[in-house]
Amino acid sequence: MIYRLKLGNPIETEAVVNLSEVADRNTVEFTELLGTVGIELSTSSRNPESDEPSVELVCKLSESTSIFGLGETARGINKRGFVYVSDNTDETCHTETTSSLYGSHNFLVFKGAEEDFGLFFDTPSKITFDLGFTVSDLARITSCFGDMYIYYITGADLNSIVRQFRVCIGKSYIAPSWAFGFQQSRFGYMNEDDIREVVNRYRSLGIPLDAVYMDIDYMQDYKIFTTNRERFPKFGSFVREMEDQGIHLVPIVDAGIKVEKDYDIYEEGKANGYFCTREDSSLFTMGVWPGWCHLTDFFKPEASEWFGNLYERFTCCGIDGFWNDMNEPAMFYTEESVAESQDLFDRLKTSEGKLSTDDFFRLKSSIDNWRSHEYYKDIYHLYGGKKISHDKVHNLYGYQMTKAAALGLERCMPEKRALLFSRSSYIGMHRYAGIWTGDNRSWWSHLLMNIRQLPSLSMCGFLYSGADIGGFGSDTSEDLMLRWTALGIFTPLFRNHSTCDVRFQECYRFNNIDAFREIISLRYRLIPYLYSEYLKAVHNDEMLFKPLCFEYEDDVRTFDVEDQLLLGESIMIAPVYEQNAKGRYVYLPEDMLFVKFTSASDYTAVPMTKGYHHIDVSLSEIPMFIRKGHILPLGVAEVCTADMRRYYDAGSRGDLSRSDFEIIASEEDMRVNYEMYTDSDKTLYISTI
Numbered sequence: 001m002i003y004r005l006k007l008g009n010p011i012e013t014e015a016v017v018n019l020s021e022v023a024d025r026n027t028v029e030f031t032e033l034l035g036t037v038g039i040e041l042s043t044s045s046r047n048p049e050s051d052e053p054s055v056e057l058v059c060k061l062s063e064s065t066s067i068f069g070l071g072e073t074a075r076g077i078n079k080r081g082f083v084y085v086s087d088n089t090d091e092t093c094h095t096e097t098t099s100s101l102y103g104s105h106n107f108l109v110f111k112g113a114e115e116d117f118g119l120f121f122d123t124p125s126k127i128t129f130d131l132g133f134t135v136s137d138l139a140r141i142t143s144c145f146g147d148m149y150i151y152y153i154t155g156a157d158l159n160s161i162v163r164q165f166r167v168c169i170g171k172s173y174i175a176p177s178w179a180f181g182f183q184q185s186r187f188g189y190m191n192e193d194d195i196r197e198v199v200n201r202y203r204s205l206g207i208p209l210d211a212v213y214m215d216i217d218y219m220q221d222y223k224i225f226t227t228n229r230e231r232f233p234k235f236g237s238f239v240r241e242m243e244d245q246g247i248h249l250v251p252i253v254d255a256g257i258k259v260e261k262d263y264d265i266y267e268e269g270k271a272n273g274y275f276c277t278r279e280d281s282s283l284f285t286m287g288v289w290p291g292w293c294h295l296t297d298f299f300k301p302e303a304s305e306w307f308g309n310l311y312e313r314f315t316c317c318g319i320d321g322f323w324n325d326m327n328e329p330a331m332f333y334t335e336e337s338v339a340e341s342q343d344l345f346d347r348l349k350t351s352e353g354k355l356s357t358d359d360f361f362r363l364k365s366s367i368d369n370w371r372s373h374e375y376y377k378d379i380y381h382l383y384g385g386k387k388i389s390h391d392k393v394h395n396l397y398g399y400q401m402t403k404a405a406a407l408g409l410e411r412c413m414p415e416k417r418a419l420l421f422s423r424s425s426y427i428g429m430h431r432y433a434g435i436w437t438g439d440n441r442s443w444w445s446h447l448l449m450n451i452r453q454l455p456s457l458s459m460c461g462f463l464y465s466g467a468d469i470g471g472f473g474s475d476t477s478e479d480l481m482l483r484w485t486a487l488g489i490f491t492p493l494f495r496n497h498s499t500c501d502v503r504f505q506e507c508y509r510f511n512n513i514d515a516f517r518e519i520i521s522l523r524y525r526l527i528p529y530l531y532s533e534y535l536k537a538v539h540n541d542e543m544l545f546k547p548l549c550f551e552y553e554d555d556v557r558t559f560d561v562e563d564q565l566l567l568g569e570s571i572m573i574a575p576v577y578e579q580n581a582k583g584r585y586v587y588l589p590e591d592m593l594f595v596k597f598t599s600a601s602d603y604t605a606v607p608m609t610k611g612y613h614h615i616d617v618s619l620s621e622i623p624m625f626i627r628k629g630h631i632l633p634l635g636v637a638e639v640c641t642a643d644m645r646r647y648y649d650a651g652s653r654g655d656l657s658r659s660d661f662e663i664i665a666s667e668e669d670m671r672v673n674y675e676m677y678t679d680s681d682k683t684l685y686i687s688t689i
C-alpha cells in the first residue's frame with residue numbers, strides 16, 4: 001500500500017506518474033501511520049539554512065535495522081551509519097566522506113526488526129538523510145524547505161516495496177541494444193584521426209567495440225551543437241564511415257551555452273528569453289568549459305522544446321546517441337563570485353600590488369569558494385509564470401535538460417531508440433534516459449563503489465547505468481583495468497572513459513591484450529541474456545541488480561554481503577576488487593553452479609553448496625554463479641552488436657531456439673523449461689518457467 005502526504009505547495013517534479021495505488025492522507029492521519037513504525041514527523045521546525053519551515057522525520061533504529069536505497073551515493077549498499085545529502089554536485093573527487101554526488105534519489109527502504117517500509121521524499125531542493133551517523137540509533141531526515149510530497153510504502157517484503165514504488169514512478173528508459181556493446185571514450189580525442197586510430201586498433205586486434213565517444217574537443221570553442229571544422233571537416237561522412245565499421249559516435253552535450261555574439265544558439269536563446277535570469281531579470285552568467293555561459297530555463301516549456309530540437313542538428317547526420325553533462329548545473333565561477341574575489345584582491349593588495357601571506361590565503365580561499373552552492377541562489381527560473389529561486393528546484397536541472405533531450409530525440413527520430421544518459425539526475429529522469437556515475441578515480445575503492453551503487457540505482461529505476469570503467473581521474477594500472485572490465489561486462493553501460501591528463505587506458509595500451517579480448521568477447525556472448533533481463537526488469541518494474549538479502553531475506557547472513565549481486569533471474573556475480581588478490585571469498589545463500597570463464601569460450605562449472613567458499617580467480621578469469629533452477633544462455637561473440645541482430649531482432653526471422661545458444665546449467669537444470677519469445681518491439685526475452 002502507498003500513502004501520500006502533500007505539504008504546502010510542492011514543485012511538480014513528475015517523479016510519480018501513476019497514482020492509481022496511492023492513497024492520500026492528511027497530516028494527522030499520515031503522522032499516525034508513521035507512528036505505527038516508530039517515526040515521528042514534524043512539519044513546523046525552521047531550517048537554519050533556509051530560515052523557512054521544514055520537515056523533519058525521526059526514526060528509532062533497532063540494532064538490526066538496515067536501510068537501502070538513495071540511488072547514486074558513496075558508501076555501502078546498506079546506507080546505515082552515514083549522512084547523505086541530496087544536493088546535486090559536480091563532485092570531481094569523491095571519497096567515502098562525500099555526502100552529495102551528481103544525482104538525488106530520495107527513496108529509501110527500511111528493513112526493521114519488525115516492519116519493513118519505504119519512504120520517498122519528492123522534493124527537488126536539498127534534503128539530508130542522517131541515517132544513524134550523528135546518533136547511531138536514530139535516522140533523522142531533514143529538508144531545507146517544507147513544500148513536498150512524502151510517500152510511505154508498506155509491503156510484504158523488500159521486493160514488493162520496491163516494485164510498488166517503481167510502478168508509481170513509471171517504466172524505465174529502454175536503451176537500444178547496441179548500447180550494450182563495449183564503448184570507448186576519453187577526454188582528449190581531438191580529431192577524426194584520433195577516433196579512427198581507436199577504431200582501427202580495436203578492430204585489428206579483434207576486440208569488440210560498438211561506440212566511440214566525442215568529448216568536448218569535437219566542438220568549436222566548446223559551443224554546444226557545433227563541430228570544429230578543421231578537426232572534423234566532413235562530419236556527416238565521418239559518421240557514415242564509422243557506421244560502416246559498426247561504430248556509433250556519441251557526442252557530449254553540456255548544459256552551458258556560450259555567450260558569444262553571432263553564435264546562433266546563444267542569439268536565439270537570448271532573443272526568445274529562454275535563459276535563466278537573476279532576480280532582477282538580467283541574464284544569469286556563469287563560467288564552464290566555454291568561458292561565460294547562460295543556462296537554459298527548462299521550466300519554460302518553449303525553452304525546453306527549443307533545446308530538445310537542437311539535437312536534430314546531429315541526428316540528421318546519423319548520430320543516435322548522446323551524453324548530457326555538466327548539468328547539476330556545474331559552475332566553475334559566476335559573475336558574482338569573480339567580482340567578490342576581484343573586490344577582495346583590490347582591498348587586500350598594497351599600493352605596489354603585493355599581498356601578504358595571510359592575505360594570499362584569504363584570496364585563495366575566496367577563489368576556492370567559486371564552486372560553492374551558495375551561488376545557486378542567484379539563479380532564477382520562471383515556474384508557472386512566477387519567478388522562483390534555483391535553490392527550490394536545484395536537483396531537477398539535469399533531469400529537465402535530459403527530458404528535453406529525450407522528447408526532442410523522440411520528435412526527430414521517432415522510429416529509433418536513442419542512447420541517452422546524463423550525469424545529473426532525479427527520480428523521474430529514469431523514464432527518459434540512463435546515467436553514468438560521473439568522475440570517479442582509478443582507485444580500487446571506486447571499483448567496489450561501482451558494485452555497491454548498482455542495486456541502489458536499480459531500486460530507483462535507473463537501469464541503464466554504469467561507471468567510467470578503469471576510472472576517470474588518476475592513472476590506472478593494468479590489473480585494475482582488467483578487474484574493472486570484468487565487472488563492466490555485467491553493467492548495461494559498459495564504457496571505458498578517462499580524463500585528458502592521465503595514462504591512456506584503451507585496452508590495447510596494455511600488455512595482456514588477449515585477456516581484454518576474451519573478457520569483452522564474453523560480454524558480447526552475454527548480451528542476449530543481459531538485454532533480455534534488462535527489458536524484463538523494465539517491463540515488470542523489477543530491479544536488474546539486487547543485493548542478496550532482497551531474494552534471501554530469511555538468511556540473516558545475506559545482509560552482510562556487500563560485494564556480490566544478483567543480476568537478473570539466473571546469475572549471481574562476485575567480482576574481485578582488491579589489488580593482488582588471487583581470488584576472493586563468496587557467500588552462497590543456496591547451492592549454486594560456480595562457472596569460471598577462462599576465456600570467452602572456455603569455462604569450468606562446479607556445483608557448490610550453500611555457505612562460505614574461497615574461489616581462485618586470476619586476472620584474466622571471470623567468475624559467476626548460476627542459481628538453482630536456472631540456466632545461462634550464451635550467444636556467439638561478434639565484434640559489434642550489428643552482427644548480432646539475429647538475437648534481439650529474432651521476431652523478424654521467427655523465434656530463436658535452444659540451439660541458437662550455448663546453455664550453461666547444472667546437469668539437473670539442463671532439463672529446466674524456459675521460453676524465448678520476442679515482443680512487439682522485436683526484442684528477445686528468455687525466461688525460465
Ligand code: GLC
Pocket residue numbers: 186187215216252325326423438439497498499
Ligand atoms: C566532466 C565529465 C567527464 C568529461 C569532462 C570533459 O568532468 O564528467 O566525463 O570527460 O567533463 O567534458
